[in-house]
Amino acid sequence: MDTLDRLRSRSIAELVLLITDPEAIWNALRRRPEIIEIKKQMRTLAIPQSRLRGFVRNLLADFRQGRRFPHEHVLAALAVVLDSVPSAFADEFLRDLSRLKVQEFPISPRIAKVAVRKRNERVVPTKVTTHGDRPKLAVDKIRESPPPPRISASLSELPWKLAA
């Protein structure tokens, strides 16, 4: 059995079906052993992006207009797996799924939105702070000194001086 196929489990399907609040689904999914295991494998790069892409493509082959998508729980679980994975595929998957607005996918885009929010919260913002006066460096002395005389100005004086 493929590791990713563990995301098709009945327990995951029940959680995604029965729980109302997307954040509660996210909380419940992230504690599932299948998800913890696959997250671990993602960290060791055991699952290549091409395999993930193929896995999603196979799922989407079962899409039928007018009927709820049968693998919604798998996409929701994959969103939870990928929310802490720094990869181009994870970015693309979470962004595209969270923007999906079709009636056949009522839940998974909402889980992807939660996953994107959690992912963004993990990014540490860069902030520059200065703590009081620091000792002056050589570069500061150069900055504070008056600018040197312009070369062009001294050249313009040259013919006058010669004439004198």
Next chain:
Amino acid sequence: MFELVSMAGTPERSIALETRLKRPIENAQSVGPDYQTWQTYRKHLNDHPGWERRKDPSGVYNCAGLVWAARRTAIYDDWEKILADDGYKQIVEKDVRVGDLVLYMDRQSKPRLLHVGVVLRMYQAVVGVARASSVEVPYVLSKWANGFGEVVHHFNDIPQTLTELKAKIEFWTDRHDQWTP
């Protein structure tokens, strides 16, 4: 990645829905259940012989849509806003009356909603053997999933999944005025 689905799928539809304080409530209707969801629903009916069926499966609304949107649409996120704006308050089990709400919450530090149902009737149950006494037990009208049907059940007769999550059961009411004729 989902371009084809986005083009071929049925565009999401929501309706105008507001709290009593006129704050918008995010909602979405969806299509009917797939075969697997039907099968899961049937399994739950078999596992819970005490569930009384009221209505066959529908995808238009979920549990929160049944309770707060009169079966017109599904509500996923805005339940906290509704509880606050619509004047609900938490009560203890002995004060529960018909029409009050039962909320099943998770056990996180900031609790989130797992499921909500409305108390449909109070059932007289006898407890104890030597010194038997009767208590009133709430029976709840529920729609356990977006693609499930509506059922009436004992407030503690819940799917195994919620039992495993150690769902916390809360009772809420919108009754707070002392009405005098």
